[in-house]
Amino acid sequence: MADPDIARILELEDERFNAVLAKDFDAFARLCHPRLSYTHSNGLRDTLESYVEQCRAGVYDYQRINHPVEEVILVGDTALVVGRMEADLQVNGRPTRLDNGSLAVWTREGGTWKFLAYQPSPRPGTTQSGQQPAKKENKESMVKK
Numbered sequence: 001m002a003d004p005d006i007a008r009i010l011e012l013e014d015e016r017f018n019a020v021l022a023k024d025f026d027a028f029a030r031l032c033h034p035r036l037s038y039t040h041s042n043g044l045r046d047t048l049e050s051y052v053e054q055c056r057a058g059v060y061d062y063q064r065i066n067h068p069v070e071e072v073i074l075v076g077d078t079a080l081v082v083g084r085m086e087a088d089l090q091v092n093g094r095p096t097r098l099d100n101g102s103l104a105v106w107t108r109e110g111g112t113w114k115f116l117a118y119q120p121s122p123r124p125g126t127t128q129s130g131q132q133p134a135k136k137e138n139k140e141s142m143v144k145k
Contacts, residue, residue: 033114077108
């Protein structure tokens with residue numbers, strides 16, 4: 001039988017992505033811990049307030065999100081959600097496609113799970129639209145560095 005906490009986390013993951021797609025940022029915010037730390041693929045970080053503000057302003061405008069979950073790891077009142085985040089969106093009006101590994105962290109306080117942190121990891125061999133692939137360095141130049 002599946003763990004009810006894992007089933008709940010999977011439901012909450014669906015709810016958070018559905019809220020962003022529906023542009024229901026109040027629903028998204030209700031799922032979040034007040035100290036949310038949201039890291040983007042480009043390395044920039046947002047707090048709950050700054051992320052919601054930028055979404056409302058159209059900085060991040062998601063058209064499609066696919067978020068397959070590979071594993072949910074429960075450690076006490078913390079859940080680590082390991083998976084992927086594939087998305088088509090506009091970033092400042094510029095079309096962008098994401099294909100990242102992802103780590104979402106949920107924490108339970110007073111019996112309620114809250115979204116605490118998000119960290120993407122760009123997948124090797126993929127590039128985001130509008131970005132140049134990283135230059136490959138040979139072994140000798142890496143040793144010099």
